[in-house]
Amino acid sequence: MDKKQRIIITMLELVVKQGVHATPMSQVAKEANVAVGTIYHYFETKNQIIEELYLMIAQDYGVVLMANIPEDNFKEQYKAMWLNLYNYFVGNPLAFLFMEYVAVPPLISKNIVSQSVPYIANIRDFFLKGIKEQHIKNVPVRLVLQMAYGDVVSAVRLKVKDELEMNKEHIDFAFQMSWDSLKIKA
Amino acid sequence: MDKKQRIIITMLELVVKQGVHATPMSQVAKEANVAVGTIYHYFETKNQIIEELYLMIAQDYGVVLMANIPEDNFKEQYKAMWLNLYNYFVGNPLAFLFMEYVAVPPLISKNIVSQSVPYIANIRDFFLKGIKEQHIKNVPVRLVLQMAYGDVVSAVRLKVKDELEMNKEHIDFAFQMSWDSLKIKA
DNA sequence: TTGGCTACCGAATGAACATTCAATTTATTG
DNA sequence: CAATAAATTGAATGTTCATTCGGTAGCCAA
Numbered sequence: 001m002d003k004k005q006r007i008i009i010t011m012l013e014l015v016v017k018q019g020v021h022a023t024p025m026s027q028v029a030k031e032a033n034v035a036v037g038t039i040y041h042y043f044e045t046k047n048q049i050i051e052e053l054y055l056m057i058a059q060d061y062g063v064v065l066m067a068n069i070p071e072d073n074f075k076e077q078y079k080a081m082w083l084n085l086y087n088y089f090v091g092n093p094l095a096f097l098f099m100e101y102v103a104v105p106p107l108i109s110k111n112i113v114s115q116s117v118p119y120i121a122n123i124r125d126f127f128l129k130g131i132k133e134q135h136i137k138n139v140p141v142r143l144v145l146q147m148a149y150g151d152v153v154s155a156v157r158l159k160v161k162d163e164l165e166m167n168k169e170h171i172d173f174a175f176q177m178s179w180d181s182l183k184i185k186a
Numbered sequence: 187m188d189k190k191q192r193i194i195i196t197m198l199e200l201v202v203k204q205g206v207h208a209t210p211m212s213q214v215a216k217e218a219n220v221a222v223g224t225i226y227h228y229f230e231t232k233n234q235i236i237e238e239l240y241l242m243i244a245q246d247y248g249v250v251l252m253a254n255i256p257e258d259n260f261k262e263q264y265k266a267m268w269l270n271l272y273n274y275f276v277g278n279p280l281a282f283l284f285m286e287y288v289a290v291p292p293l294i295s296k297n298i299v300s301q302s303v304p305y306i307a308n309i310r311d312f313f314l315k316g317i318k319e320q321h322i323k324n325v326p327v328r329l330v331l332q333m334a335y336g337d338v339v340s341a342v343r344l345k346v347k348d349e350l351e352m353n354k355e356h357i358d359f360a361f362q363m364s365w366d367s368l369k370i371k372a
Numbered sequence: 373t374t375g376g377c378t379a380c381c382g383a384a385t386g387a388a389c390a391t392t393c394a395a396t397t398t399a400t401t402g
Numbered sequence: 403c404a405a406t407a408a409a410t411t412g413a414a415t416g417t418t419c420a421t422t423c424g425g426t427a428g429c430c431a432a
Binding site: 017021136139153154163164 | 232287291329350
């Protein structure tokens with residue numbers, strides 16, 4: 001792994017464990033086996049590393065979310081996306097914790113957040129289609145996006161914080177609840 | 187308002203706007219019209235102020251949540267609680283933003299969090315009753331708590347971040363979605 | 373009045389930290 | 403093999419900040 005990668009990943013690990021401001025550059029340097037000066041060869045500032053991490057992860061799950069979606073059946077498509085995100089977060093707890101605890105304003109500027117918007121444009125389109133075709137409730141799409149994302153996050157939280165076992169059955173419960181909140185009453 | 191109150195409230199305002207580590211004690215002192223030394227007359231450390239804020243707010247909404255709950259009808263009770271929390275957060279955006287962005291580990295220790303657990307014990311009991319009496323799905327109560335809280339937070343986020351108008355109708359949509367995720371299918 | 377107590381002040385202290393840079397090593401290219 | 407460029411180093415710099423502390427002022431009780 002090249003030094004730039006090592007620096008980024010080390011920063012991610014430390015920042016999630018300790019918080020941004022409790023993580024001095026000197027420590028990042030030491031744990032990445034690199035001199036402090038080297039970090040500044042690859043990055044302008046400490047905050048730029050954080051921003052690069054944010055964009056890396058945001059792009060990451062914009063892609064992950066859309067992988068292996070079935071051809072049709074809206075509910076099954078939603079389920080696939082839901083599980084994609086759940087599994088990504090559970091498999092990458094550092095990414096999850098970073099997004100939850102580190103990537104908050106004013107550390108991450110609105111400007112940086114907006115750079116990651118393209119990644120979710122197609123998710124938005126997916127829900128718009130679901131509304132038009134009357135698979136899900138006719139409510140503002142922004143509300144749907146926020147609730148759906150919130151549901152995944154809730155499930156991941158339980159798992160990551162070790163507050164609930166989250167076996168196959170429990171994951172399914174969580175998904176069922178999420179789907180019930182979206183779907184049009186029968 | 188006495189000086190201790192002024193210090194706490196000023197800290198809340200600044201910390202939500204700027205982040206904890208971008209908020210020097212000197213600034214808190216200035217904006218609260220108090221000398222730095224005075225802050226240390228009332229508090230041991232900067233972090234203690236943050237912890238006191240956390241407990242203040244956690245206690246606050248433990249109480250708010252349970253106010254004016256109707257005598258019976260589980261769904262109406264849930265709705266009242268849901269709206270209580272929604273309105274509290276919307277009416278106290280500083281409290282909401284503090285809980286969302288500031289009160290994250292490792293700033294707030296598990297120890298402090300556990301001090302606020304008693305406040306939610308009765309909420310837990312409420313959902314346990316709902317499960318037993320078959321108003322809501324028979325899933326782990328921890329999952330119900332997390333999803334329900336997450337739903338309120340999602341709605342509040344939209345409002346506080348000004349991403350959706352959140353008029354009466356939209357609030358009702360959000361609640362309907364939340365309730366549909368809990369309720370047993372008809 | 374005097375002694376002690378609490379509230380209050382803000383300059384001074386010392387530690388921690390992000391960032392710089394001159395020097396050195398390593399890679400690349402003609 | 404130069405000779406130039408790129409990568410790497412870590413001590414030094416300068417700033418920012420949490421916290422301390424010696425002192426002043428008001429207040430009450432003996």
